[in-house]
Amino acid sequence: MAVVSGDAPDRPAAPPKVQGLNCPKCGAALSVRSFDHAVSIVCGSCHSILDAKDPQLRILQQFEGKVHEVQPLIPLGRRGRWHGAAYELIGFQQRTIAVDGAHYSWHEYLLFNPFKGFRYLTQYDGHWNDSVTLRSVPDATRGVIGTVTHEGVTYRHFQTATAVTSFVLGEFPWEVRVGESARVSDYVAPPRVLSREATGNEATWSIGQYTSGRDVWAAFALPGSPPKAVGVYANQPSPYGRAGRVWRPFLKMAGALLVLMIVLSSLALKSQVFKHTYTFDTRRAQPDQPESSFVTEVFDLQGHTSNVELTTEASVSNNWIGVSYALINEDTGQAYDVGREVSYYSGRDQDGAWTEGSTRDVAVIPSVPPGRYYLRVEPDADPGPGTIRYTVILRRDVPSFLLYGLALLALAIPPGFATWRSMSFEQARWAESGGSAPDMGSDS
Amino acid sequence: MSQPGANCPNCGAPVRFRWSSSVQTVCEYCQSILVRTDVDLRKVGTVADLPRDGSPVQIGTEGRYRHLSFVTIGRVIYEYDQGLWSEWHLAMSDGKNGWLSDAQFEYAVTFAAPRRQMPAAGAVNVNQRYEWDGVQYTVTTITDARYRGIQGELPFQTWDKEKARFIDLRSAAANCATLDYSDADPVLYLGEIVDGDALQLKNLRSFEGWPS
Numbered sequence: 221m222a223v224v225s226g227d228a229p230d231r232p233a234a235p236p237k238v239q240g241l242n243c244p245k246c247g248a249a250l251s252v253r254s255f256d257h258a259v260s261i262v263c264g265s266c267h268s269i270l271d272a273k274d275p276q277l278r279i280l281q282q283f284e285g286k287v288h289e290v291q292p293l294i295p296l297g298r299r300g301r302w303h304g305a306a307y308e309l310i311g312f313q314q315r316t317i318a319v320d321g322a323h324y325s326w327h328e329y330l331l332f333n334p335f336k337g338f339r340y341l342t343q344y345d346g347h348w349n350d351s352v353t354l355r356s357v358p359d360a361t362r363g364v365i366g367t368v369t370h371e372g373v374t375y376r377h378f379q380t381a382t383a384v385t386s387f388v389l390g391e392f393p394w395e396v397r398v399g400e401s402a403r404v405s406d407y408v409a410p411p412r413v414l415s416r417e418a419t420g421n422e423a424t425w426s427i428g429q430y431t432s433g434r435d436v437w438a439a440f441a442l443p444g445s446p447p448k449a450v451g452v453y454a455n456q457p458s459p460y461g462r463a464g465r466v467w468r469p470f471l472k473m474a475g476a477l478l479v480l481m482i483v484l485s486s487l488a489l490k491s492q493v494f495k496h497t498y499t500f501d502t503r504r505a506q507p508d509q510p511e512s513s514f515v516t517e518v519f520d521l522q523g524h525t526s527n528v529e530l531t532t533e534a535s536v537s538n539n540w541i542g543v544s545y546a547l548i549n550e551d552t553g554q555a556y557d558v559g560r561e562v563s564y565y566s567g568r569d570q571d572g573a574w575t576e577g578s579t580r581d582v583a584v585i586p587s588v589p590p591g592r593y594y595l596r597v598e599p600d601a602d603p604g605p606g607t608i609r610y611t612v613i614l615r616r617d618v619p620s621f622l623l624y625g626l627a628l629l630a631l632a633i634p635p636g637f638a639t640w641r642s643m644s645f646e647q648a649r650w651a652e653s654g655g656s657a658p659d660m661g662s663d664s
Numbered sequence: 665m666s667q668p669g670a671n672c673p674n675c676g677a678p679v680r681f682r683w684s685s686s687v688q689t690v691c692e693y694c695q696s697i698l699v700r701t702d703v704d705l706r707k708v709g710t711v712a713d714l715p716r717d718g719s720p721v722q723i724g725t726e727g728r729y730r731h732l733s734f735v736t737i738g739r740v741i742y743e744y745d746q747g748l749w750s751e752w753h754l755a756m757s758d759g760k761n762g763w764l765s766d767a768q769f770e771y772a773v774t775f776a777a778p779r780r781q782m783p784a785a786g787a788v789n790v791n792q793r794y795e796w797d798g799v800q801y802t803v804t805t806i807t808d809a810r811y812r813g814i815q816g817e818l819p820f821q822t823w824d825k826e827k828a829r830f831i832d833l834r835s836a837a838a839n840c841a842t843l844d845y846s847d848a849d850p851v852l853y854l855g856e857i858v859d860g861d862a863l864q865l866k867n868l869r870s871f872e873g874w875p876s
Contacts, residue, residue, distance in 0.1 A: 255871060256718040257768065259747075306874070334871040335720045336860065337769030355770055355857055356834070393768065 243268060244277050251391075253297065253310040254332045258391040264296075269388065269396060283388075283398040290314050290387045293343065293442065294329055300440035303350070307331035307339060309440070311390035317381040317404075325386060338393065341436060342428065346449035347456060348436055349413060349428035357425060358407075358414055368407050368414060370427070375407035375414045378454045378653045383417075406454055410649075413455035430455050452648040460642035470635040474628055485619035493528075494519045494595070494614035500541060502604040513598035518550055521590050521616055528585045529618040534562040534610035536579055539601065541608045546596040547585060555596075556585050562610070584618065672696060674707050682737045683755040686817035689738070697814070699821055708823040714813040715741060717748050719766050720868045723816045725752075727764075727863040729773045733757045736764065738816030742809040742828070753818055761819055763853065764863075765842075771863060772840050774855030782843060782850040785829050794833065794841075796854060801833035801841045820847075 241250040241261075248265035252258050258272035260280065271278040292312040294300075299308045311330030316323050326344035340351040358370040366377040383404045388396050400419070407414040411430035416423055430453065433446025449456075460466070496516060504512050521528065534541045540563030547556040560583055566575040601608060670679045675694040688699050690711055698705040725736045738753035749767035756762050765772040777796065792803045807830045814822050828846030835841075838857040843850055870876060 254718065256716045334718065334874050335865075335868060335876065356838075359836075 241277065243270065245279055245282070250277075251297065253308055254391055254393060255334060257332070257338075257393045258310075259393050260388075260396040261391045262388050262396070264389065269398070272391065280395070281397055290327070290389075292327065292329065292389060293447075294341070294436070294440050296390045298440050298442075302331060302439050303336075303339065305333050305336050307333050307336075309390070311392045311396075312388070313385055313392075313396065314387035315383040315404075316386040317383050319381065330390065330392060340426070340428075341431070343433075344453065345451060346433060346447040347453035348431040348433050348446075349455070350431045351415070351426045351428035354414070354425040354427050357423075370414055373409050373412070375409045375412070378406040378408045378413075378650075380405040408455040408649075410455045411457040428455065430457055452645060452652070454649065454652065456649070458642055458645045458649075460638050460645055466635040466638040466642070470631055473631050477624060477627055477631070481619070481621070481624045490618055491522075491616050492613060493521060493616050495611065497609060497611040498597070498599070500599040500601060500608045500610065502601050502606055502608060505601050505603040511598065512600070513544075513596060515548075516595040516597065516612075518592050518594045519614070521588060521593050523590055523617055525587055525589045526617040528556075528588045529613075529615040530558060530560070530583045530585060531613040531615070532560050532562050532581045532583075532610060533613070534579055534608055536562055536564045536577075536608060538565050538567075539563070539604070539608070540577075541610055542600040543610070543612075544598040544600070545612075547588070547593055547614075548596060549589075550592040550594060552591070556588065558583050558585060670705050672698060672707075673705055674698075679705060681817060682735070683753075683761055683817055683819075684759075685761065685819060686737070686753075687819055688814075688821050688823075689817045690815060697823060699823070708821070711814060714815065715743070715748060717741070717750065718768075719750055720871070721750070721752055721764070721766055721865065722867075722869040725865055725867050725869075727865045729754075729756075729762070729858070729863065734762065734764075736816075738818045739814065740811065740818065740822065741813035741815075742830075743812040744807050744809045748812060753816065763855070765855075769860055771858050771860055772855055773858055773863075774840065774842060774853040777852040777854045779849070780852065782852060785831070785843075785845040785850065788831050788843070796841065796852065799835050799839050799854075801835050801839065803831060804834050805832045806830075807832065 241252060242248065243250055243263040243266060245268040246263060246266035248263055250261055250263060250270075252261065252272065261270045261272045261277070262268070263270060267283050268279045269281040269283070271280050292309070294309045296309055296312065299306055308331065309329055310332045313328050314325050315328065316325040324344075326342055329341040329343070331339040331341065338352075342349045342351060354370070358368040358375070360368055364374070368375050381404055382401050384401045385396065385398055388398055403418045405416045413428045413430075415426050415428065417426070433449065436442070437446045494516065500512065528547065530545060530547075532543055540561060542559070542561045545558045545560065547558070548554070560581050562579060562581045563577040564575070564579045565577055566573065568574070595612065595614070597612065599608075599610065671677065672679050672691040672694060674696040675691060677691055677693040679689060679691060679698060681689060686700070688697065690697055695711045696707045697709045697711060699708050721736060723736055723739065727734055734754040734756045736752040737755045740751045740753075742749055742751070747768075749765065752764040752766060754762040754764055754773075760775070762773055762775045765774065788803055788806065790803050790806060794801050794803075809828050809830060811822060811825050811828065825846055828844065830845070831843040833841040833843075840855055840857050842853040844853060868876060
């Protein structure tokens, strides 16, 4: 640029030079900070709004500023480094909307750099937005009412209201008046917001980006700390992320779990260590008959402490067989007692054929140490004339899918909770939405 | 860029042209408006005081547009009901000329399109559509403007001009077009809306209290 100094300071030079003028009403000194861009200047002492384009500084309006004096959080004339350049605060206005009889006000800070132009900082309830005017008109999204598209991003209509300028300070590159109203429509795609402002038959659009008060405080070297943000703002990005995003780690973990399950179940021995078929003579189920229990031969359970799957298959049909098992360690005498029942019934009624039960039953005995074992088997059934054939199968080290299911459930808790919080956040955001339908009609 | 040397017929100061096809220039010393003829320079008037404006661009500002660099060699300031805007005459590094439209930090770079059949000024309405060189344009604004000031070298004469009607058009993308009805033969300018930062402007005007 024009002048290059050897020690260009990173911070903008301190006291900014201003043109000296005086208010024609009260004689107070006026500052003009935006050179020939100023169209309206507000006298800081008597609140006259002056025509900056008139050499005599014609008084355009005087307003009751003293009564409801509003103090800007960034003082007029303060320079800060913002968006990679030095910007100076040259104008401040408060704008007010009425919703259901209640008044809501937000503040707009006008920033200026003679090489870059104008930017706006808006502040409502501790929420800040950094905005610039758009040079193109966003398109109404095809086929979706209440949304607009800008540079490929779809924005949802949030609110339309009539905003009245209720307080002004400093200077503006447009004709400013207290009491002037504009229809303002906001469309959000967090962290951005598109705002359409219409006065008369003219509409201008601006794009804002949600900004933290801390960044504003740091940029303009403001004392203390920024006001706390209250509630959820229209285009405030959700701190909980997009609902879908929190499920990504879960999907990764679930995928890892699935791989683990496949690997472990393929590594699992699942070896059959015992299989034998017996016949139970139901005539022996009489109370006067001696006990039908017997013990099997001894077999080895190998490997580490692991589970044992006990399967009972029986040729039952409209009857049942109960089997009391004891898996007994031959050396230590430790016994694992398991009582199982296999029953299978079928028939036909007015609803058609029905079945109940199964001819097969599976039980898992967890944490059985390796060693030499045998089974004590005691069958039982209703007394009758027939016989029931049943097969007992023991398998060692069978993968348990239930555990994986539980792990998956446990993994789903954090993203589930996050989704819930995210949805609550969005609900809080849209609870503030309202106003009438968006005005789009007069845009060309 | 050829720089035929000549002298101001009014004050004798040397007059240099930075773009070979410039038709008119302003003497830097005596502010005479000079028009090039086949043989010499003819004084057609004197520039009035330029209106004050806040543009950071000045004569001699350099910048880049696409693969070309440019320097501003002239300017026309127009006035309309919303204020002023400037059209900066650019000498491009490929020897051609172009325009940098400058309205309150909103910039566009345009080039005069080859002559073609144009609609009559009164026959164009807002929202009407036109297609040029395969791009669809929609009329956005119709502006009646007044010549408010000139500076430097220009590719046309301005002394006989007072008012002009401009019809601005936009495409769905960043293309823009302007129909200039300041001559009997309307001229079509085609170009592009550009971001100020993208132009990489250098040698800007200096502002008191603002290190550049």
